[in-house]
Amino acid sequence: MKIKDILIKDIKKIIYDKKVLTIIILMPIVLMTILGFSLRSMFDSEDSGISDFKVAVVKTYDSDQETHRFIQFLKNNSQGNEEIETLIQDIKAYHPEKIFFDQFLDDDAIQEFMTYDIMAMDNAKQSLNNKEISAVIVLPKDYVYSTFVNTMTPIRNKVTLEVIKHPDKNFTGTIVEEIIEGYNMRLNALVIGKYLFTKETKDYVGIENALKDSALVMEQISEDLRRDIISIKDKSIYGNKNISSFQYYAAAMMAMFLFYAASNGGTLLLQETEDKTMQRLLISGVTISKMIKSNFLMIVCIALLQSIAMILYSSIVLKVTWGNPLLIVLTISLMSFAIGGLGLLISTITLATNNYRFANIFQLFIIHFMSLIGGSFLPVTMLPNFIQKINLLSINGVGIKMYMNIMAGHGLGTIVNYCLILLAMGLVFIITAFYIMKSKRRVKP
Amino acid sequence: MSFLSVENLSKKFKEVTAVDGISFSLEKGEILGLLGPNGAGKSTTISMISTLLRPDTGEIMYENTSILKKPKRIQAQLGYVPQEIALYPTLSGRENLEFWGRAYGLKGSHLKNRVNTISEIIGIKERLKDKVKNYSGGMKRRLNIGAALLHEPELIIMDEPTVGIDPQSRKHILDTVLELNKQGMTVIYTSHYMEEVEYLCNKICIMDKGLIIANGTKDELVQMLNDRKKINIKVDQVNDKVINTIRNLKNVDNVLHEDTTIKVTMKNYKQNTFKELIDRLSEAQITIHSVAVNEPNLEAVFLHLTGRELRD
Incomplete structure (x- = not known):
């Protein structure tokens, strides 16, 4: 007898069982709908995504004083060179504030979703506490002077732009953080490039001649930053989409109810023994290892069918956008593999102990514990720290993280570690199950 | 083979x-x-x-x-x-x-x-x-x-x-x-x-x-039962004297009675043993309603071999 024949029979047994079908298909559908509607405010009201949010910019420096200081610095080091005088005239057009505000924050691409007000620190903090703004960008003391030095001289000063977020505005706050980080990184890269250029040319033409091209470098910086703004905007649209309550609970319920496929499938082998069908199969020459392999494949198939049903329902009825279909297929497959392994482990334990105690404990307690730490009831960010730390110990926790990342537009690179975790989980379960079967195999007549 | x-x-x-x-x-x-x-x-x-x-x-x-x-x-x-x-x-x-x-x-x-x-x-x-x-x-x-x-x-x-x-x-x-x-x-x-x-x-x-x-x-x-037979005799009345009389007959192995039915197990069953049994009942002025001679079966074989009934 082929494994396929046993597999088809096992799948039929599950599909024909209305009680099991209700648990593995109907309940998650009902729950994802109810939770999606009832907890919509929790996901949507506080942080409305990337459209139209405000930030405050706090200047902690005196722009005129720092500009003057830098000009003085140039004069002191130029010994009356005419080229330096020309440069001083030119650089006013490439003032760091002009680059940051006019070229960067005022760019149409940024303004489409983020506007800013320049505020004093106290007012900014007050606005942040009142949730009127998503974040505060703090331009540090010496920002203008140090940026001039970095861009116009061979010397490099450290410039760090700080972002203060509100915990309830985590999503948009993170976008601001990423935008500023991108700005910092791009600026640093250009400064390093300029530094290398200046260092090399001064050896041949002297420092003054090397510096006379700084205006060109500044122009290049502002041009590059403008270009980078576009790339930052692209990233914010496809890389950090806001997750709706329906999206979250579609993934969360799907991940949770896969456990029931494992627990129901995990009782089938013992049921076969009790019904004496296993004995009959053994007498007909079907090996127990064939039955175990079929059991594993059956749980994998049921988990796949469950996932497909959930995705179809949530996409059609709840209008949930799941993201990259290939990554979703990869996630479903790995989740089903891990669930198959877990189901097989339950099967072998129930068979070895010759009772349903473990399967019952799994269904009554372990599933709920896993669901809690995995974030199927509430997003793990709302749970205590110690639960967040053990979140990845549960299959559903890993799965939810993968689905959230895919829904948010992230690529394979972001989820590859989670893929490996699921693969490892599945393998550990399967190896343990085979070890149990090998050491405790027993079939009573 | x-x-x-x-x-x-x-x-x-x-x-x-x-x-x-x-x-x-x-x-x-x-x-x-x-x-x-x-x-x-x-x-x-x-x-x-x-x-x-x-x-x-x-x-x-x-x-x-x-x-x-x-x-x-x-x-x-x-x-x-x-x-x-x-x-x-x-x-x-x-x-x-x-x-x-x-x-x-x-x-x-x-x-x-x-x-x-x-x-x-x-x-x-x-x-x-x-x-x-x-x-x-x-x-x-x-x-x-x-x-x-x-x-x-x-x-x-x-x-x-x-x-x-x-x-x-x-x-x-x-x-x-x-x-x-x-x-x-x-x-x-x-x-x-x-x-x-x-x-x-x-x-x-x-x-x-x-x-x-x-x-x-x-x-x-x-x-294996060696011509053991069970005879069930339905009569109008049963008393201890009659039961003892039957029990003392040659070739009678066991005698039980349920209401007015006497159950006799005989070893080495012969026709004259059966005749003797009927004669004793007549002498005791007991009216016989029916007589059934049961052929031995596997139940009896099992009982004979183990002393227990098959469904015990």
């Missing part, structure tokens, strides 16, 4: 000896009955023959091949009907038959034809689409047998296949077994119903406490 031979077979479960060094053989086309009360070791014996259990000692030869060394030799030719309904209740009758057919390697149109043939033989063709859980007890039993017949086995082992069913279904099953045997199938049939074994089997092993306590044809087994 026998079709199937069992030599010195033993099986222990922890401290309990389920089968204790039994030996018997079976020729092709025979129906062997394993008769014995619950716990006699019948199911363990057939579990070993059907390769489900490995014996602690002994050998089982099927057509000159040791099935302990080559279990597949018998598996392909064996139809096994377990005592329990070993079917999938949520699947339909057809799905069950197809599945068990595939278990024995049947496929395609051959499988379809066999399912149709067998469903006709067991009388469930009209209900093939229904789920097995909706079948009556008798139909489930018949399907349980049908699942073992699909691959046209040479040997069929039936472990108490009529437990808990109505007389009509039982009759159908017994007749099916006889019909299969007529077609050349060899059968091992276990039961604790003496009348079933008497009706079906041309060779009988009586088992008790893991041992075969008697082995032979029905006539050979009854012969």
Whole structure:
């Protein structure tokens, strides 16, 4: 007898069982709908995504004083060179504030979703506490002077732009953080490039001649930053989409109810023994290892069918956008593999102990514990720290993280570690199950 | 060489000896009955023959091949009907038959034809689409047998296949077994119903406490009782004096009475012993309403050998 024949029979047994079908298909559908509607405010009201949010910019420096200081610095080091005088005239057009505000924050691409007000620190903090703004960008003391030095001289000063977020505005706050980080990184890269250029040319033409091209470098910086703004905007649209309550609970319920496929499938082998069908199969020459392999494949198939049903329902009825279909297929497959392994482990334990105690404990307690730490009831960010730390110990926790990342537009690179975790989980379960079967195999007549 | 031979077979479960060094053989086309009360070791014996259990000692030869060394030799030719309904209740009758057919390697149109043939033989063709859980007890039993017949086995082992069913279904099953045997199938049939074994089997092993306590044809087994007969006499009145008088008669082994029926067990039954018994009752001025002389049966054989009734 082929494994396929046993597999088809096992799948039929599950599909024909209305009680099991209700648990593995109907309940998650009902729950994802109810939770999606009832907890919509929790996901949507506080942080409305990337459209139209405000930030405050706090200047902690005196722009005129720092500009003057830098000009003085140039004069002191130029010994009356005419080229330096020309440069001083030119650089006013490439003032760091002009680059940051006019070229960067005022760019149409940024303004489409983020506007800013320049505020004093106290007012900014007050606005942040009142949730009127998503974040505060703090331009540090010496920002203008140090940026001039970095861009116009061979010397490099450290410039760090700080972002203060509100915990309830985590999503948009993170976008601001990423935008500023991108700005910092791009600026640093250009400064390093300029530094290398200046260092090399001064050896041949002297420092003054090397510096006379700084205006060109500044122009290049502002041009590059403008270009980078576009790339930052692209990233914010496809890389950090806001997750709706329906999206979250579609993934969360799907991940949770896969456990029931494992627990129901995990009782089938013992049921076969009790019904004496296993004995009959053994007498007909079907090996127990064939039955175990079929059991594993059956749980994998049921988990796949469950996932497909959930995705179809949530996409059609709840209008949930799941993201990259290939990554979703990869996630479903790995989740089903891990669930198959877990189901097989339950099967072998129930068979070895010759009772349903473990399967019952799994269904009554372990599933709920896993669901809690995995974030199927509430997003793990709302749970205590110690639960967040053990979140990845549960299959559903890993799965939810993968689905959230895919829904948010992230690529394979972001989820590859989670893929490996699921693969490892599945393998550990399967190896343990085979070890149990090998050491405790027993079939009573 | 026998079709199937069992030599010195033993099986222990922890401290309990389920089968204790039994030996018997079976020729092709025979129906062997394993008769014995619950716990006699019948199911363990057939579990070993059907390769489900490995014996602690002994050998089982099927057509000159040791099935302990080559279990597949018998598996392909064996139809096994377990005592329990070993079917999938949520699947339909057809799905069950197809599945068990595939278990024995049947496929395609051959499988379809066999399912149709067998469903006709067991009388469930009209209900093939229904789920097995909706079948009556008798139909489930018949399907349980049908699942073992699909691959046209040479040997069929039936472990108490009529437990808990109505007389009509039982009759159908017994007749099916006889019909299969007529077609050349060899059968091992276990039961604790003496009348079933008497009706079906041309060779009988009586088992008790893991041992075969008697082995032979029905006539050979009854012969063991050495002309013991039971006479039931219905009279108008019974008193202790009459009972004692009968008990003292020559060749009377035991006398019991229930209301106005006197039950006499006689050893070395002869016609003149019967006449003497009637004379004593007449002398005591007791009116005889009826007399029934019961031929000895397997029940009596078992009682004789173990001191217990078969269903104790």
